[in-house]
Amino acid sequence: MAAASTEDIAAAILKGDRRALARGITLVESTRADHRNQALTLLELLAGQAGDALRIAISGTPGVGKSTFIESFGKYVIADGHRIAVLAIDPSSTLSGGSILGDKTRMELLTRDPNAFIRPSPSGGTLGGVAARTREAMLLCEAAGFDVIVVETVGVGQSETMAAQMTDMFVLLLAPGGGDELQGIKRGIIELADLILVNKADGELEPIAAKAVSEYRLALQLIRPRSEHWQVPVEACSAIRDSGIGESWRLMRDYQQIMDEHGEVAIRRGAQAKSWMYAEINDELGRRFRADQRVRAQLKAVEAAVASGKLPPTTAALRLLNLFQSDNVTKEKK
Numbered sequence: 001m002a003a004a005s006t007e008d009i010a011a012a013i014l015k016g017d018r019r020a021l022a023r024g025i026t027l028v029e030s031t032r033a034d035h036r037n038q039a040l041t042l043l044e045l046l047a048g049q050a051g052d053a054l055r056i057a058i059s060g061t062p063g064v065g066k067s068t069f070i071e072s073f074g075k076y077v078i079a080d081g082h083r084i085a086v087l088a089i090d091p092s093s094t095l096s097g098g099s100i101l102g103d104k105t106r107m108e109l110l111t112r113d114p115n116a117f118i119r120p121s122p123s124g125g126t127l128g129g130v131a132a133r134t135r136e137a138m139l140l141c142e143a144a145g146f147d148v149i150v151v152e153t154v155g156v157g158q159s160e161t162m163a164a165q166m167t168d169m170f171v172l173l174l175a176p177g178g179g180d181e182l183q184g185i186k187r188g189i190i191e192l193a194d195l196i197l198v199n200k201a202d203g204e205l206e207p208i209a210a211k212a213v214s215e216y217r218l219a220l221q222l223i224r225p226r227s228e229h230w231q232v233p234v235e236a237c238s239a240i241r242d243s244g245i246g247e248s249w250r251l252m253r254d255y256q257q258i259m260d261e262h263g264e265v266a267i268r269r270g271a272q273a274k275s276w277m278y279a280e281i282n283d284e285l286g287r288r289f290r291a292d293q294r295v296r297a298q299l300k301a302v303e304a305a306v307a308s309g310k311l312p313p314t315t316a317a318l319r320l321l322n323l324f325q326s327d328n329v330t331k332e333k334k
């Protein structure tokens with residue numbers, strides 16, 4: 001695959017080749033200019049082959065057992081005749097930028113299944129607990145024939161909104177704890193959820209989990225659901241015992257069917273595509289701004305003035321933006 005052309009990689013991905021898929025995702029994640037150009041060509045070649053999968057974001061508090069749940073869930077989904085791709089977003093090392101946790105090593109059984117594809121990617125400091133190119137990676141996975149795409153986010157926080165904005169369904173995984181746990185979760189996260197699962201409902205924690213389910217169901221009565229056609233379910237499960245996994249999958253399929261019938265998946269994906277476009281514009285403008293020669297020539301001096309308090313940040317930002325804009329106007333006239 002080392003010398004494979006973009007067309008060869010695209011053809012192999014369409015055949016479900018997992019090595020080609022991994023190669024393709026590496027290209028879309030790369031910041032090298034030549035790789036980025038190749039990635040854009042690859043995405044164009046595969047553009048008409050994606051879009052039919054159920055896209056699920058799974059988030060939860062640290063230690064709730066997201067990876068264990070996803071492995072149990074993945075095995076069940078595969079047994080039900082589907083192919084699953086897991087984009088496991090790990091926190092990034094501040095030194096190397098690489099993944100810290102390595103979810104692939106925590107889903108050993110699923111990793112060995114030919115109907116599963118697991119890709120750990122560093123978040124790279126991106127808000128929302130997702131990798132910078134998660135959207136593109138999802139499209140490649142769909143083109144490779146995976147019809148269930150799971151995005152496992154770094155953790156819980158307000159910025160998890162970003163994960164909900166690129167998937168069809170947001171699943172919130174919680175540990176038993178009821179009221180105390182409810183106090184520790186921001187209401188905004190609860191409002192994002194399309195399904196809430198209380199994990200670790202086994203052994204001594206089983207009655208505590210049942211109590212937590214009741215408390216969350218009561219709490220949801222005070223929160224407006226994201227869709228008027230779907231009342232957010234709250235159920236208990238035990239990933240380590242494979243208990244409640246089938247019911248979780250049934251609820252996800254019910255959600256998909258109802259949202260499709262009312263056209264909400266198409267509406268949501270259309271809005272997501274526009275949001276993605278503007279995000280790309282912002283990213284590209286930022287890249288061009290930082291690469292501009294006149295801006296770079298003034299940047300250190302302006303930064304020093306801001307750091308010392310001699311120049312207000314707002315004034316500094318406008319000064320640099322005006323410099324960037326005037327430079328580009330001059331280039332256009334030439």
